[in-house]
Amino acid sequence: MLRELLADTIMQSAQLAERPEITTPPPGVSAHFSTAVAMRLAKQEKKSPMEVAAAIASKVQENAPFGLFLAVEVAAPGFINLTLTPDAHRGVLAEIREGGERYPAIPRKGGRTIVEFLSANVAKPLHVGHLRNAVLGDSLSRILEASGEEVVRWNYLGDWGTQFGKLIVAWRRWGQEEELQKNPIAHLVALYVRFHKEAEKDSSLEEEARSEFRKLEEGDAENRHLWERFRAMTIRGIDAFLVRLEIPPFDEDKGEAFFEGDITPLIAELQERGFAKESEGALIVPLDAYNLPPGMIRKSDGGSLYLTRDIANLRYRLDKYSPQRILYVIGNEQSLAMEQLFAIAAMLKLDSAQLRHVKYGLVLGESGKKFSTREGNTVAAEEILDEAQRRAVNIVNE
Structure with a gap:
């Protein structure tokens, strides 16, 4: 301007x-x-x-x-x-202040971009890695919006998988309602960590967890209720996190569970079109033409994987939003998974949008190793924000 x-x-x-x-x-x-x-x-x-x-x-x-x-x-x-x-x-600054965060007002170009970021896991804390991811994803979204793009912000929740079987087992054995109400995520993380420690001494816990997750997949009412409760608690925590960072609410928070019903027909399609084949009891999609290792879409025990759900998610996004671009703001360690997804998307002609992996490096702990929730050694995003606020106040008061 x-x-x-x-x-x-x-x-x-x-x-x-x-x-x-x-x-x-x-x-x-x-x-x-x-x-x-x-x-x-x-x-x-x-x-x-x-x-x-x-x-x-x-x-x-x-x-x-x-x-x-x-x-x-x-x-x-x-x-x-x-x-x-x-x-x-001063006049320009006053104009910017009056215009607010949408200054300058640029007419919409008609383009639409989906930005997937945060991608938090249900019943797990937002850690320092999520903090970096949130800032990157929100910044990209704001830049695109300021340039006239329509942006769909998507928090692709990690809300499915065998970890929920473990959590259900842990809740029934050691869960405390009072602690859950006081600090939901902290209590659920403590249960998850305890499950893994107890499983080192009692291997039958792992099979019990697989059994509980199968029941969840089959629609068991009690397990479904627990899953929905844990998911709702996680979303409330995410909402509070976004408010603190002044990040607008997500337009979509459909996670992996939403696409479970699409998995069987998707696998059937990949087989019918000759893209998938069996390998040691599992189902894979060879990607030699793309100089990539094969992508596994079904485990030998019949379970689906992230990749399978990501393909279903991509098709849903293209059908519902017709975006020109989809940006996946995901750590560099997921580069291979992204390349496999994009390759299979090309094979299935799911190519009406540009697919881009916005990658970044890992945030490591003091030991130089990756954080692990199951080991209980993550640094919560809230702790980082609290410390940053404390230091800022000290500087102002000096």
Whole structure:
């Protein structure tokens, strides 16, 4: 907006035929903005760039609105450097403040982008890695929105898998309603960690957990109730986290569980079209043509995997939203899984949108190792925010 104002001012003040391009000067130049319009016009007027620049600068100084420019100076080989007054700066800041976070107001281009980020796991704490992911995903979303894109923010919840069998077993054995009400996620994490410690001594717990998850898959009412309860508690925690970071609510929070009903027909389609084949009891999609290892879409015990649900999710997104792009803001350690997803998507002609993996490195613990919820060594995002707030207050009070 400011560059446009400056370009219009120079064009009108110097009576130019077209708007000049306004750029930011290189380091070492004290001016706020610059234009090289004189060097382009010099050939047409058959004069030196410095002579043309001086003429334009003189007209701008004479005709520009009072209080806009502190200095309009000419610099070799023909630049016109523009320095704004403090009042002009204050005016722009006031305009930005009045416009709010949607400043400047740019008309929608008609494009739509889905940005998948956060992707929190049900019954697990948001840790420092989620904090980085949330900031990246929200920043990308805001940049796209500011450029005129329609953005669908998607928290693809990790709300399915054998870990829920473990959690159900742990809740029935050691769960305490009072602790759950007091701090839901902390209590559920404690139960999850205890399950793994107890399973090291009693291997039958693992089979019990698999049995409980199968019951959940089959629609067992009691297990379904627990799953829905744990999921709702997690979402409430996520909502509070977003409010604290001033991140807008997600447009979608459909997670892995939502696509369970699509898995069987999807696997059947992959088999019918000759893309999938059995290997040691499992079902895989060979990806030699893409120089990738095969993607497993069904385990030997019949269970589905992340990849299978991701394919179903992609088809759903394309059908419902018809996006031009889908950005997956996911850690670098998932690069292979993303490449396999994109390859299978191409095979299935799920290619109406550009698919991009926005990757970043791992946040490691002090030991240099990856954080693990089951080992109980994560650093909660809330702890990081609390500490950052404490340090900021200390600096302000100094």
